[in-house]
Amino acid sequence: MTLKRLALLLSMVLVLVLVASYWLLRTLVIIPMLEREVAALQWHETLTVQQWLTQQQMVVTELAASPGYRDWASLVLAGQPAPLTFSRGEEVALLYQPDLSLTGFSAREPLVAEQFPLLAAGAPYVRARLMPAMLPETAMERTGLLRSGNQLYSFSASTVCAGRGLGCSLGYLLLLKPLPRAEMAQLFDRLGIRVEVRAATIDDQTLPRLFEISGFDEPQQVRNLLLNDALSRGGWVITIEHAAMVSRGVEKREWIAFALLLVLLPATNFLLWRVFVTPIEFGSAQLRQMEREQHYRKLPVKLYVEEFRHLLNAFNGLISRVEKQRQQLQDLSQTDALTGLANRRGLDYFCEREWRRLCRARYGGAVLMLDIDDFKAYNDEFGHQAGDECLMAVAREIKRVARRGEDIACRYGGEEFCIIYVEIQPDTMEKLAESLRHHVEVLNKSTAVIKRHLTASIGVALVDPGVDLGKQFNNFEQLIRIADQQLYLAKQQGKNRVKLWRMRAEAPQNQKA
Numbered sequence: 366m367t368l369k370r371l372a373l374l375l376s377m378v379l380v381l382v383l384v385a386s387y388w389l390l391r392t393l394v395i396i397p398m399l400e401r402e403v404a405a406l407q408w409h410e411t412l413t414v415q416q417w418l419t420q421q422q423m424v425v426t427e428l429a430a431s432p433g434y435r436d437w438a439s440l441v442l443a444g445q446p447a448p449l450t451f452s453r454g455e456e457v458a459l460l461y462q463p464d465l466s467l468t469g470f471s472a473r474e475p476l477v478a479e480q481f482p483l484l485a486a487g488a489p490y491v492r493a494r495l496m497p498a499m500l501p502e503t504a505m506e507r508t509g510l511l512r513s514g515n516q517l518y519s520f521s522a523s524t525v526c527a528g529r530g531l532g533c534s535l536g537y538l539l540l541l542k543p544l545p546r547a548e549m550a551q552l553f554d555r556l557g558i559r560v561e562v563r564a565a566t567i568d569d570q571t572l573p574r575l576f577e578i579s580g581f582d583e584p585q586q587v588r589n590l591l592l593n594d595a596l597s598r599g600g601w602v603i604t605i606e607h608a609a610m611v612s613r614g615v616e617k618r619e620w621i622a623f624a625l626l627l628v629l630l631p632a633t634n635f636l637l638w639r640v641f642v643t644p645i646e647f648g649s650a651q652l653r654q655m656e657r658e659q660h661y662r663k664l665p666v667k668l669y670v671e672e673f674r675h676l677l678n679a680f681n682g683l684i685s686r687v688e689k690q691r692q693q694l695q696d697l698s699q700t701d702a703l704t705g706l707a708n709r710r711g712l713d714y715f716c717e718r719e720w721r722r723l724c725r726a727r728y729g730g731a732v733l734m735l736d737i738d739d740f741k742a743y744n745d746e747f748g749h750q751a752g753d754e755c756l757m758a759v760a761r762e763i764k765r766v767a768r769r770g771e772d773i774a775c776r777y778g779g780e781e782f783c784i785i786y787v788e789i790q791p792d793t794m795e796k797l798a799e800s801l802r803h804h805v806e807v808l809n810k811s812t813a814v815i816k817r818h819l820t821a822s823i824g825v826a827l828v829d830p831g832v833d834l835g836k837q838f839n840n841f842e843q844l845i846r847i848a849d850q851q852l853y854l855a856k857q858q859g860k861n862r863v864k865l866w867r868m869r870a871e872a873p874q875n876q877k878a
Contacts (some may be wrong), residue, residue, distance in 0.1 A: 366410075371635055372634060372637040372638055372641065374636040375531045375637060376630055376633040376637055376735070377630065378625055379633055379853070380627070380630045380633065382408060383549075383629075384623065384626060387622075393484075394614075395736070396666070399611045400584050401609050402425050403584040403607075403609045404580075404581040404582060404583055404584045405581075406580045406582075406607075406811045407581055407585070407588070407605075407608050408580050410558050410605060410607060411575075411578070411581075411588070411590070411605060413553070413556065413558065414472065414553070414558070414560065414575070414603060414863060416551070416577060417549070417553075417578060418510070418519070418544075418575075418753075418816055421519045421542065421544060421587060422508040422510070422519045422520075422521070422545045423508075424507060424519070425456065425519045425520060425521040425540055425541070426439055426507065426508050426521040426544065427541040428456060428521070428540055428542070429506070429521040429523050429538055430506075430523070431625040431637065433449065434449075434458060434540065435526075435538075436524070436537060436570045436629065437449050437527060438458075438460055438469070438525040438536070438538045439526070439527060439535065440462050440466060441469040442462070442535040442536040443527075443535070443722065444471075444834060446469075447595075449471045450470070451687070451859070452830045453544065455473060456472075456540055456545055457471070457472040457476060457481070457518075457523070457540070457541040457542075457610060457843035458470070458471040458472065458538065458539070458540050458541075459469075459478070459481070459484055459485070459538075459539040459540075459541070459543040459617050460512055460525075460536060460537070460538055461492070461536050461537040461539065462536050463534060463535075463536055463537075464678050465489040465492045465493055465537065465630075466489070466491065467484070467485050467486075467521060468536065471483070473863065475738065480513075480514075481512065481513055481541075481634070484513070484539065488835075491596070492539075494595065494596060495507065495509070495520065495522050495539065495595055495596070495687050496522045496537050496539075497522060497523065497524060499533070499534055499537075500522050500524070500533060501532065501533055501534045502523055502524065502531065502533065503533060504526050504533050504733055505524045505533070506521060506524070507521070507523070508522075509594065509595035509780075510544075510592065510594045510595060510600055511541065511594045511595055511596070511600075511860055512540075512594045512596075512599075512600040512601075515564045515592065516543055516544075517543070517544045517592070517600045517601050518541040518542060518543050519541075519542050519544060520539060520541045520542070520595070521539075522537060522538070522539045522540075523537070523538050523582075524536075524537060524538075525537065526540050529740065531720070538823065540547070546562045549562060551560065551615075552757065555593075555610060557591045557606065558607075558608075559605070559606040559608075560604070560605055560606075561596075561603075561604040561659075562601050562602070562603055562604075563597030563601065563602050563604075564600075564601060564602070565591060565592070565601055565602045566599070567598055567599070568856065569589075569591055569599055569602050570591070570599060572589050572590060572591040572602065573588075573590055573591065574590070574591050574592075574593060575591065575592045575603060576592075576593075576701060577740070578637060580814060581853045582610055584609070584764060585607070586606065586607060586610050587604060587605070587606050587607070588605045588607070589602055589603075589604050590602070590603050590604075590605065593605075596777070610676065618765045624647060635861040640670060641670070642816060644666050644667070644668050645664055647664075648664055648677075651664055651873060652675045661684055661687065661688075663680075663681040663684050663685070664680060664685060664689075692707045692718075692866055693730065698703045698711075698716060699711030700709055701776040703753055703756060703757065703760075703776070704756055704757055704760035704776050705760065705764075706760050706763065706774050706775050706782070706825045707773055707774065707775035707776075708775060708776060709775065709777065709778070710783065711775055712777070712783060712785075713771070714829055715773045715785065715840070716785070716840065716841035718773075719785075719787055719841075720834075720840055720841055722833045723834060724751075724761065724833070724835040727788075727832060727834070728787060728788040728831060729787065729788065729789065729791075729828050729829050729830035729831065729832060729870075730786055730787045730788065730789060730827065730828055730831055730834075730844075731785070731786040731789055731825055731827040732783065732784070732785050732786075732825070732841065732844045732847070733784040733785075733786070733797075733798055733801075733823060733824070733825050733829065733848060733850040734777070734781065734782070734783055734823065734824045734825075734845070734848040734849050734851070735759075735763070735781070735782045735783075735784070735801065735821050735822070735823050735852075735854040736780060736781045736782075736821065736822050736852055737756075737759060737780040737805070737819060737821050737825065738819070738820040738821060738856075738860040738861060739756070739820075739860075740752070740779070740780035743755060743816075743817070743819070746816075747834055751814075751816055752765060752814075754814040755814070755815060755819065756776075756780065757814075758814055758815060759780075759782070759805055759819075760774075760776070760782070762801060762804045762805055762808070763782055763784060763801065764800050765799060765804070766784070766797050767784045767786075771787045772784065772785065772786050772787065773785050783845065785841065788830075790831060791827055791829055791867060794825065794827050795825075795863075795865065798823050798825050798863045798865065799863055801821075802820075802821055802823050802861070802862070802863055803822065805819055805820065805821040806818075806819065806820055806821070806861065813822065820860055820861035821865075822852055822855040822856050822862060822863070823850045823855060823862070823863040823864070824849060824850065824851030824852030824853070824854065824864050824865075824866075825848055825851060825852065825863065825864070825865040825866065826844045826845070826847035826866045827865055827866065827867040827868070828844070828867075829867070829868060829869050830870065831868040831870035832868055832869075832870050837868065847866050849866040850866075850867070851865065851866050852864070876878070
């Protein structure tokens with residue numbers, strides 16, 4: 366598998382992992398958390414309905430404990446009938462003897478006691494279920510809800526006392542106040558809670574009881590709750606339609622997020638290619654090219670990942686060390702250990718490199734061959750160490766006249782040396798050759814390591830600037846042979862002299878001097 370395919374696969378896997386992670390997070394964490402919050406909010410809405418009903422019962426209790434009702438009940442039960450003279454609302458007052466027989470009734474017209482058969486003429490034991498316990502020295506009361514016909518009332522039943530906390534066995538006062546359906550729905554609608562009320566039927570007995578629930582585990586859009594009265598009869602069915610609800614379906618904004626994730630796929634792929642794939646492919650191609658060429662070099666790659674930069678720096682540092690060691694090995698392989706000059710291998714490398722350039726540019730050049738006269742006798746007389754010191758002293762003089770970067774001086778073999786000059790003028794070459802011969806001749810005076818007088822014979826092959834060397838010669842070896850021939854002539858003619866062969870630009874021919 367190629368790196369590009371792997372990057373594409375990784376980017377696709379990344380997007381799929383993001384989608385799957387979001388879906389799992391949504392299903393296992395987000396939606397359950399939202400459902401709990403919505404269920405809590407729905408419970409608070411339901412609790413508001415409970416509190417309103419409780420408040421209506423408290424209102425009836427406060428009315429029953431008011432002085433007007435208390436005094437009216439005391440007078441009627443004491444045998445002094447008296448009408449209710451204070452302003453009242455829609456409440457219905459029923460007064461009972463201790464045996465729960467109806468003694469007094471007061472209500473706004475056209476209500477009459479016969480409209481409440483359970484309370485007026487029904488069995489006393491049924492009414493007893495609505496009444497509080499009668500304690501002679503303590504006022505008692507009981508509140509709740511009571512259904513009569515299709516109407517639901519909040520009621521307050523209390524014992525009637527002759528005085529404050531005294532003689533509380535005169536009878537019972539039952540005060541009813543109707544719960545208005547329409548007003549209830551309008552009130553909760555203003556609070557943002559949609560509530561509908563209907564009379565309960567026998568089929569509604571399986572519904573949850575409003576005052577028996579203490580919380581919701583799961584949210585529901587619509588809840589039907591049963592409101593029983595104090596006699597455990599179904600009173601109302603309260604339907605609460607909650608506005609807050611959790612949708613398990615994929616919403617529009619989530620589809621937009623999924624679309625953005627699809628857009629993220631090529632963006633992620635581009636980022637992976639830019640940051641990872643492209644540098645690695647470029648580096649791999651460079652390494653393959655280096656392997657083919659067998660020439661290793663530093664990688665010029667711009668990397669964005671720090672670890673890749675460390676790896677690149679380590680590779681480039683390794684290449685630098687290898688190149689430095691290679692150069693050192695090359696220098697050692699091309700350098701004479703004794704004199705520090707180039708050896709024959711270094712000379713061959715120089716000739717191969719410079720020959721084409723010299724032929725193309727026609728700068729001219731020269732080859733100088735130097736041989737120490739009678740060196741074998743010197744070596745036999747003073748020993749090999751003195752001979753080596755002599756060679757090193759002559760090499761120092763050669764370095765003095767071959768200091769330019771484009772020149773090369775080498776130990777050609779034994780006591781023989783070779784210097785190749787590139788881009789040199791003829792008169793300058795003649796002066797350099799003569800100067801070198803002279804400095805060798807006075808070495809025994811300028812340095813103490815030379816035991817006796819030394820001389821050197823020099824042969825020079827000189828080519829003037831402008832000469833087309835490519836037509837006359839094939840390589841530097843031919844010029845070296847010519848310079849060596851001139852050296853041989855210098856030896857034959859008495860040593861300690863310079864012999865020069867010159868090829869002129871205007872009329873190429875052999876010239877001897």
